[in-house]
Amino acid sequence: MARRTVIGLLAASMIPTATACADSIRVGAISNQKSPSEASAGGSINVSSHTPARSRTPGDYEGANESSGSPAGRGSSGEPAFPTISSNSPRYRNPHPYGPGSFWYEAEGGHQCAYVPASNGACFTVVQPEAGQPPQPLINPAAIAAGLASRMSLQAGNIAVSPSAHADGLTGAASWFWLEPTPASPSLSLSLRGEHVTVNAAASAIRWSFGDGASLTGGPGVPYRQGAAPAGAVRHVYQARCLPGDRGHDPSVLPSCGSNGYTVEALVQWTISYTASGPVIGGGALPARATSASITYPVGEARAFLTSAEGGT
């Protein structure tokens, strides 16, 4: 543990410590009986240390300052010590600042740390709001969310089909289509100056285009299985063949038939929304996005011929 001791001589000065949160839990044998407000005069030893709890938390907490630039949040050498948090901020007033199981506790030097069961938590220097102080510029959660959404990787998946593209589809028989893997519902979170913004995306609808002019809007489909088609199955019956080489040679094929087969496309429509908690509470919808996947699907045909009992044609 890196430790830096700074001896400060503060003759005849009073050093008030941070006021403890009303719902702060005392977890240390010393803080268990330490007076909540205190002062000292004369020489003092200020110890700033890099405690594990001070480090940025993993996962969704990216640990920015609740507010920055306050002298209270700096060490004696001017180096930022702990981020500051206003004593009247909603998070500090919340006995469970980071959800169920989390709580505030007192740490060395009067700092308040948030215990978060799933992460390392974070420690803050509590500062009192000053009268007449210009308000901090408000964070715009919608702008943060929009930035997050633009960086979201939305994957439509790959189109799977039965009969497979290698075996060719068959006119008159239903072909099954589905997305593999099924589009997930990704989520991105960011914490900035105490504002926690989460962006969620979900595939709201998938528009299937089968290449022969037919289309439908539904879900991601289900893999082929024998028996009755389950709900959610995406099936299509082709009426005209479209094999490699048909285009330009067979007058019965459709104009949409490609050189190697029909182009089947799945267009995934994503609904994106965000929620914000912290100094600014809000949420709402963000502009939708769309991603697509496509394959080339050759479709053949099986011709039936009537034959005589003697085997002649």
Add this chain to the structure above:
Amino acid sequence: MRRAPLTTAAIVATLAIAGCGTSTHTTATQTQPAQHPSTTPGQQTTQAALEQAVREAVTQDHALSVETLWTNQVPAHPPATAGPALAVMRESGAQRRKQGIRVRTLSERFTVLGVALDPSYSSATVVIRDVQRVAPYKNGKRLGHAINLDERAHLLLRRQGQAARFVVWKVTGR
């Protein structure tokens, strides 16, 4: 020229708080008990006995504090804790009880950094450090990861009458 005495006194005070001295820090000469001209062998014995009583009180108080972190219950008349320190300990236990939280001390290294006996022998100041690893429990189940703490504090102790017995009266962070 005027700054010299003040600086000297401040340095002496700092060293005393840091535990480098074992006596009071009102003057420079008092930080060196062995050289004190008026200290008699009898006084040294008394001072040693009182310092020992101070350390015992600190140890008992600390044991109680660790126990109450888990039980959240403070006895009616603890042997070595009184005054604001006891009041805060009760309040802390009530606060934890209210949220259903108990704290188990997994490991700790408790150190008395310095003992300063007041010349009147009626009170003492002790500097302590406690490096702990604790685990919070909620409703009987461990919440998650353990917490590493590195706490330092000044304990103000009061003597009980003329007996060689002290109680921890107040705990301050600096």
